[in-house]
Amino acid sequence: MIRLLSAYRETWLKFYLSSPQRYLMKKNKTKPTLINSYQKLINISCDLASELDLNILLSKIVNAASEVCDSEEASILMFDPAKNTLYFQAATNLDTGLKRGLVVPLEESIAGWIVKNQEPVIVDDPQKDTRHFNSIDSITNIKTDSLLGIPLLSKGKVIGVLEVINKRGGKFTQEDQDVMLALGAQATVAIDNSRLFLQSDLIGEFVHQIRTPLSALNAATHLLKSNRVDDQQKKKMIDIMEAEIEALSDMSSAFLDLARLQSGRKQYSVTEFSIRELLSECYDIFYSETQQQAIRFNLDIPDTLPRVTGDRKQLKQAFTNLLNNAVKYNHEGGEITLKALAKKKQVIISVSDSGMGIPEDEQSLIFEKFYRVRSHRDLVPGTGLGLSVVKQIVTDHGGAITLTSEVNVGTTFTVTLPADK
Ligand SMILES: Nc1ncnc2c1ncn2[C@@H]1O[C@H](COP(=O)(O)OP(=O)(O)OP(=O)(O)O)[C@@H](O)[C@H]1O
Numbered sequence: 174m175i176r177l178l179s180a181y182r183e184t185w186l187k188f189y190l191s192s193p194q195r196y197l198m199k200k201n202k203t204k205p206t207l208i209n210s211y212q213k214l215i216n217i218s219c220d221l222a223s224e225l226d227l228n229i230l231l232s233k234i235v236n237a238a239s240e241v242c243d244s245e246e247a248s249i250l251m252f253d254p255a256k257n258t259l260y261f262q263a264a265t266n267l268d269t270g271l272k273r274g275l276v277v278p279l280e281e282s283i284a285g286w287i288v289k290n291q292e293p294v295i296v297d298d299p300q301k302d303t304r305h306f307n308s309i310d311s312i313t314n315i316k317t318d319s320l321l322g323i324p325l326l327s328k329g330k331v332i333g334v335l336e337v338i339n340k341r342g343g344k345f346t347q348e349d350q351d352v353m354l355a356l357g358a359q360a361t362v363a364i365d366n367s368r369l370f371l372q373s374d375l376i377g378e379f380v381h382q383i384r385t386p387l388s389a390l391n392a393a394t395h396l397l398k399s400n401r402v403d404d405q406q407k408k409k410m411i412d413i414m415e416a417e418i419e420a421l422s423d424m425s426s427a428f429l430d431l432a433r434l435q436s437g438r439k440q441y442s443v444t445e446f447s448i449r450e451l452l453s454e455c456y457d458i459f460y461s462e463t464q465q466q467a468i469r470f471n472l473d474i475p476d477t478l479p480r481v482t483g484d485r486k487q488l489k490q491a492f493t494n495l496l497n498n499a500v501k502y503n504h505e506g507g508e509i510t511l512k513a514l515a516k517k518k519q520v521i522i523s524v525s526d527s528g529m530g531i532p533e534d535e536q537s538l539i540f541e542k543f544y545r546v547r548s549h550r551d552l553v554p555g556t557g558l559g560l561s562v563v564k565q566i567v568t569d570h571g572g573a574i575t576l577t578s579e580v581n582v583g584t585t586f587t588v589t590l591p592a593d594k
């Protein structure tokens with residue numbers, strides 16, 4: 174095993190020290206500090222290669238970049254060729270997933286220059302550089318005093334930019350750049366792997382889930398073709414087919430939403446808005462549906478609530494999903510309460526219902542993709558994706574979601590979101 178590891182280490186060193194990248198070729202003398210950094214890189218690379226969760230992987234890469242270059246901060250911006258945009262995907266100083274979507278203009282940023290020129294760059298004083306995207310300093314609250322950025326190249330195409338800013342006690346050197354290029358090459362392979370894994374994992378689950386409705390449709394088609402069914406049975410089968418087609422269609426769109434969120438390519442559109450107004454809108458959406466089912470629908474929101482910074486549309490989707498469940502898993506004559514209150518620097522929003530409830534042993538499973546409570550599966554249609562979407566949105570906003578529930582008594586979902594002062 175040890176022999177295997179040292180062989181790997183040697184091959185790795187040889188690979189990077191003889192890498193055809195011209196920036197590495199420029200070096201003909203290898204200083205001890207560079208060897209130390211490569212040594213660090215070898216350890217990091219083993220760690221990166223085994224990480225398949227894209228968000229964790231990206232955060233490991235930025236931490237590694239910051240460590241090997243001894244910089245204050247590091248970030249990864251991903252390039253979306255379809256939209257021709259560049260946006261933050263991970264950074265050592267971004268505590269929530271929210272700033273992930275922050276778009277950086279291609280034309281007016283050093284990162285944009287790197288994408289266009291496919292070249293690394295060291296900038297000693299970004300404030301004096303016309304390419305520097307000034308607004309980023311105020312958004313992140315960090316003044317950029319020095320910067321080193323490299324393109325992340327996969328099969329000759331730029332997939333993103335890895336940047337380190339503010340070298341501790343000096344300026345970024347050619348050696349830092351060499352080490353970053355080596356890290357960038359390793360990071361790109363790991364990002365490609367993780368994206369492929371995520372896709373195959375999600376596709377596998379999706380295919381598994383659509384098997385049941387597809388086989389129901391298949392069986393119904395065969396029976397209809399065989400002419401062995403009377404008119405009444407025919408009508409019943411067509412109804413079943415209609416319901417299965419609807420289920421497939423719902424599943425496809427819900428799945429697409431979730432896949433987008435989990436792929437790490439979701440770009441949030443962040444604004445500051447009134448959470449009070451948003452919750453009132455959600456209340457209005459469900460009001461008539463609750464009245465049709467004689468459900469008492471209460472709105473318990475104080476006149477003033479702090480504002481929230483986030484993606485309004487996505488948060489609306491999250492509360493809509495929760496209210497949709499509160500109606501769906503309720504019964505005629507039941508009750509729903511949408512409540513909100515402010516606490517310290519948080520807004521706490523709860524959706525309570527007097528419905529079917531969730532057995533204790535299944536409560537920890539319901540946020541998993543496709544999971545549906547056993548006793549509900551034959552009673553109420555659903556894809557089992559709604560809560561996964563809610564959880565992803567809420568955690569990306571730096572919030573949390575919990576629940577309390579009792580069978581045949583009801584359920585309360587509580588969402589805590591960071592609020593503005
Ligand atoms: N308010 C609730 N009361 C009782 N059970 C619930 C409630 N909310 C969710 N559940 C249970 O958790 C499961 C997962 O919920 P989720 O919203 O993810 O999926 P779904 O409602 O089945 O489908 P979808 O929301 O995609 O239409 C549900 O199938 C249901 O069994």
Ligand SMILES: [Mg+2]
Pocket residue numbers: 494497498555559560
């Ligand atoms: Mg649901």
